Structure formats: structure tokens, C-alpha cells
Amino acid sequence: MSSPMNPAAGSPPAQTPPLRAGQGSGASVLTRRIEEANAAGRVAFIPFITAGFPTPAKFRQVLRELDEGGADIIEVGVPFSDPVADGPMVEEASRRALAAGVRLRGILEELAESAAGRSAPVVLMGYYNPFLQYGLERFARDAAAAGVSGCIVPDLPVDEDGPLRAVLEAQGMALIPLVGVNTPTARMQAYAHGAAGYVYLVSVLGVTGERAAFAEELAEAFTRAQSVFSLPLAVGFGFSGPAQLEGMPFRPQAVVVGSALLRFLDAGGSAADFMSRLA
Numbered sequence: 001m002s003s004p005m006n007p008a009a010g011s012p013p014a015q016t017p018p019l020r021a022g023q024g025s026g027a028s029v030l031t032r033r034i035e036e037a038n039a040a041g042r043v044a045f046i047p048f049i050t051a052g053f054p055t056p057a058k059f060r061q062v063l064r065e066l067d068e069g070g071a072d073i074i075e076v077g078v079p080f081s082d083p084v085a086d087g088p089m090v091e092e093a094s095r096r097a098l099a100a101g102v103r104l105r106g107i108l109e110e111l112a113e114s115a116a117g118r119s120a121p122v123v124l125m126g127y128y129n130p131f132l133q134y135g136l137e138r139f140a141r142d143a144a145a146a147g148v149s150g151c152i153v154p155d156l157p158v159d160e161d162g163p164l165r166a167v168l169e170a171q172g173m174a175l176i177p178l179v180g181v182n183t184p185t186a187r188m189q190a191y192a193h194g195a196a197g198y199v200y201l202v203s204v205l206g207v208t209g210e211r212a213a214f215a216e217e218l219a220e221a222f223t224r225a226q227s228v229f230s231l232p233l234a235v236g237f238g239f240s241g242p243a244q245l246e247g248m249p250f251r252p253q254a255v256v257v258g259s260a261l262l263r264f265l266d267a268g269g270s271a272a273d274f275m276s277r278l279a
Contacts, residue, residue: 027174029121030149030197033072034232034254043245045070045278046234047271048125048258050077050093051110052102054265060114062271069275071120073198075152075256076111078104078126084155089259089266104130104139108146115147123176123197125152131164140167150174150197158190165194176200177229181221188228198232198254201225203239219249 037044047066052059066074079097083090104126111122124143131139131153143151150173156164158177165175174197179188181202191199203218218235225233236256245255257278264274 027150027169027172027196030073030123030174030176031231033121034198034234037072038232038253043252044072044232044234044254046073046075046123046236046254046256047071047261047275048075048077048090048236048256049261049265049271050079050090050097051107052079052097052100053093053262054096056097056100056102056106060110062265063114063118065271066275067118067120069272071275072254073123073149074120075123075125075258076107077258078107078124078130080127080130083127089262093262093266104134105142108142108148111146111148112142118147121149122147123150123152123174124148125154128153128156128164136164136167140164140171140173143168144171144173148173150176152176152178152200154178158187158194161194169196174198178202179221179225181217183221185224185228188225192228192230195229195231198234199225199229200256201233201235201252202237203235222250222252 034044049059049062049066053062063074063076077090077094079094079102081094081098083094107124131151134142151164151168153161153164153175161175168175175194176197176199177191177195178200179191179202201218201222222233222235232253234254234256235252236258239255239257239260245251261271261274265271
């Protein structure tokens with residue numbers, strides 16, 4: 001299937017049965033999906049959707065339409081009460097999901113139930129506390145059973161990511177590094193030692209959200225990151241469509257679109273329509 005992108009969670013009960021086996025596919029599938037898109041002459045497209053948004057009842061439909069619409073990878077946000085890296089739209093989506101009762105275990109159950117029909121690999125993006133409260137080993141096991149291929153944890157620095165990285169790697173999943181335009185090269189090198197899947201390059205000094213232009217430092221940061229990481233680079237925080245790729249001084253291997261998709265859904269649009277508009 002072709003992609004359209006061209007040139008506060010509480011802890012679960014102490015005793016819960018394991019989720020059924022799903023399609024956990026390992027970290028390498030993330031790299032491969034991006035490389036396949038690039039080999040076809042296009043930038044890989046990674047939509048971000050907050051779990052349970054626009055409503056818990058519609059979330060599975062959104063996942064299906066993103067998948068059928070050609071997403072190469074789908075990032076699923078885990079709602080949290082203090083989303084320090086998120087802009088207004090993602091924060092509002094998180095607030096509404098939490099108010100509707102969306103929690104980490106329910107997210108994993110939902111992903112497990114829909115795993116058999118899903119083509120695009122899934123990455124969970126969330127803050128460390130819900131994963132820690134769930135129990136790292138149990139989280140890794142249940143996430144793998146739900147078909148999750150990796151995690152992005154914005155508030156977990158490389159100096160402290162050892163425990164989570166270990167349990168994810170044991171289940172064949174990636175802990176995807178998140179670096180910014182102000183990340184020193186030496187710091188990037190520290191992340192590179194355990195990097196897997198792809199690298200998320202934050203395009204701005206700020207929170208998530210749509211932007212008309214990107215920081216001048218982005219091109220320099222992209223070049224430095226390319227010299228450090230052997231993995232594909234996905235640029236996020238600010239993309240809303242393929243027009244922004246035109247005239248850029250570099251070509252990312254992948255782009256992440258989040259706030260623009262959430263805003264479109266919130267206005268009553270469908271994920272299918274959003275994907276078709278990016279064609």
C-alpha cells in the first residue's frame with residue numbers, strides 16, 4: 001500500500017491476565033518500513049493519534065483508516081495528565097481521553113484486538129510514569145502481545161532509560177531516541193549506542209503543534225544527526241502536509257504529523273479524508 005507523502009494514567013489492578021498474543025514484529029520492521037518508502041522515492045509518513053481520540057468508540061476506526069490510507073508507521077499517544085512536550089491540540093486530546101476513562105491497559109487491549117488486521121507497525125508515544133506504574137516488564141510483554149513495535153518517551157533521558165530499554169529489547173521492541181535541534185553531538189552519540197527503529201528529530205525548540213516554518217537550526221541538526229545515527233531520521237513537531245517539504249534544504253527519511261490530524265478529526269473530518277488530502 002502506497003503512502004500519501006510524496007518528494008495520567010493510573011496503574012492497573014495488581015492481578016490481571018496477560019493479553020492474547022498479537023503481532024509484535026520487532027524493532028527492525030520500523031526501519032524497514034521507512035527504508036521501503038524511501039526506496040520507492042518518497043518520504044515515509046507517520047501519523048500520530050492520541051489513544052481514545054476523538055472518542056474511545058471511534059479510535060479503532062481512526063486506526064483502521066490511517067492504516068488503510070497508507071501510513072507507514074502509526075504513533076499512538078498514551079494520554080497523560082502533565083504532557084509537558086505537547087502543544088494545545090495534543091494536550092486537549094489527552095485531557096479528553098483521560099476524562100473518557102482511557103488508560104494504558106485499555107489501550108493495549110484495543111491494539112491487541114485490532115492487531116490481526118493492521119498492516120502498519122505501531123509505536124507508543126507517552127510519558128514514563130504510566131509505563132512505570134504499569135510495571136515495566138509487564139508493560140513490555142503486553143505491548144509486544146498487542147503488536148507494538150517500539151516506544152518514544154519524551155521525558156526519559158538516555159542516562160535513565162536502561163531499565164525500560166532492557167525490557168523492550170527483550171521483547172524485540174525499539175526504544176526510539178528523541179533528539180532536538182539543540183542536542184549536542186556528544187549527546188546524540190550517547191543515544192546512538194542503544195538506538196533502534198528510527199530517530200525522532202524534534203524540529204523546533206518548543207512543544208508540538210502546526211507551524212508555517214521551521215527553525216533555521218533544523219538543517220544543521222539534521223546533518224549532525226545523519227553523521228551520528230545509522231537509522232532513518234523522522235522529523236516531527238510542526239508538519240501538517242507535504243507542501244512543507246518543498247524547498248527544504250534537506251530531505252528527511254520520514255515525517256510525523258500529529259496536531260494537524262487531531263485538529264482535522266476534532267472538526268468532524270475522517271482519518272480517511274485526511275490521508276487522501278495528503279496524496
